[in-house]
Amino acid sequence: MTSGRSGADGILIASGSWDPEPWAAEVRAALPGRPVWIWPDLADPTAVRYLLAWHPPEEALAALPGLDAVFSLGAGVEHILSRDNLPDVPVARIISDDLTSRMVEWITLQVLLHHRQQRRYDRLQRERRWHELPQPVAGEVRVGVMGMGVIGAAAAVMLARLGFEVAGWSRTPKMVEGIEGFHGAAGLDPFLARTDILVVVLPLTPETHGLLAMPLFRKLARGGALGGPVLVNAGRGCLQVEADIARAIEEGVLIGASLDVFETEPLDPASPLWGLDDVVVTPHCAGWCDPRELVRQIAGQIEAYEAGRPLRNVVDRAARY
Numbered sequence: 049m050t051s052g053r054s055g056a057d058g059i060l061i062a063s064g065s066w067d068p069e070p071w072a073a074e075v076r077a078a079l080p081g082r083p084v085w086i087w088p089d090l091a092d093p094t095a096v097r098y099l100l101a102w103h104p105p106e107e108a109l110a111a112l113p114g115l116d117a118v119f120s121l122g123a124g125v126e127h128i129l130s131r132d133n134l135p136d137v138p139v140a141r142i143i144s145d146d147l148t149s150r151m152v153e154w155i156t157l158q159v160l161l162h163h164r165q166q167r168r169y170d171r172l173q174r175e176r177r178w179h180e181l182p183q184p185v186a187g188e189v190r191v192g193v194m195g196m197g198v199i200g201a202a203a204a205v206m207l208a209r210l211g212f213e214v215a216g217w218s219r220t221p222k223m224v225e226g227i228e229g230f231h232g233a234a235g236l237d238p239f240l241a242r243t244d245i246l247v248v249v250l251p252l253t254p255e256t257h258g259l260l261a262m263p264l265f266r267k268l269a270r271g272g273a274l275g276g277p278v279l280v281n282a283g284r285g286c287l288q289v290e291a292d293i294a295r296a297i298e299e300g301v302l303i304g305a306s307l308d309v310f311e312t313e314p315l316d317p318a319s320p321l322w323g324l325d326d327v328v329v330t331p332h333c334a335g336w337c338d339p340r341e342l343v344r345q346i347a348g349q350i351e352a353y354e355a356g357r358p359l360r361n362v363v364d365r366a367a368r369y
């Protein structure tokens with residue numbers, strides 16, 4: 049083991065609203081013999097070399113003179129990059145098959161739920177009515193995936209395998225076999241115009257903030273096989289304007305939505321979204337971050353870094369993801 053700039057080799061966990069104990073237990077098991085603290089119980093701030101973070105408070109960042117790297121406890125990093133006093137050290141994010149599979153499961157479940165009109169069948173069941181609805185085949189339904197990164201591309205491939213007509217939208221051009229590609233501001237309107245089910249797995253950045261609002265919903269395809277467009281958002285809550293989603297559902301601009309993320313989490317019990325028949329609300333659980341799985345990756349990163357190899361999955365601070 050080599051020590052950091054200041055001789056530090058300790059680890060600080062600042063896990064926001066998540067229980068830090070399972071993360072600390074996994075870190076202690078994976079990297080035995082070094083100090084591990086849970087914010088705010090930090091005995092020696094100068095001994096911290098790595099911060100493992102989910103929504104870290106600015107006070108935690110201010111306290112760490114020997115910091116070498118920050119590891120996000122998830123795929124997203126806006127909860128770290130938004131901190132004004134973030135030191136100029138690498139920020140690495142999670143890319144893991146475990147997290148990607150969980151996200152692909154949730155996205156596929158939601159797309160199929162709207163495609164197969166499950167909410168309408170749930171209502172018919174509650175009314176004890178035996179009534180079959182007309183059902184388009186997947187090939188007649190156009191799915192558009194916003195964010196063709198690690199998770200979006202995997203979801204797009206899975207949905208194409210199920211027979212949907214799939215396209216993706218990204219910041220830079222992206223070639224994924226069997227998926228029609230759109231990119232950048234110029235590609236957005238044509239992408240929306242051919243989309244019946246909009247799946248969103250974008251990161252939250254200044255460019256994507258508030259994008260999922262009424263003007264965008266109005267650009268989605270009308271007259272598709274489902275009778276109107278559907279929104280599925282598993283990216284971040286602040287990509288969306290929730291008042292516009294509720295209004296779009298009420299006015300028929302959207303015929304359904306599945307939302308895993310919200311402008312403020314937990315979602316306020318007073319939000320109208322809870323009560324809308326064709327809106328599915330889940331509590332930011334699409335891609336559960338499993339401490340056992342993810343600490344294995346972070347510990348591997350730390351060991352490789354201390355052996356002189358570069359950190360992987362370091363985010364681009366200018367692009368902000």
Ligand code: NDP
Pocket residue numbers: 122123124125147151194195196197198199200217218219220221222232249250251252253255256282283284308309332333334335336369
């Ligand atoms: P990636 O960084 O691999 O992919 C991000 C994608 O978004 C890329 O295709 C990127 O384009 C695209 N993108 C970014 N900015 C823009 C823009 N301005 N215009 C168009 N496209 C843009 O991230 P992941 O796939 O790993 O994760 C995506 C997000 O999913 C995370 O940031 C997180 O917010 C969310 N997430 C949510 C979870 C949950 O439980 N709900 C769990 C895990 C992740 P390009 O390819 O050109 O770079």
Ligand code: OXD
Pocket residue numbers: 121122123124125335336337
């Ligand atoms: C993530 C998340 O970013 O769980 O990994 O939201």
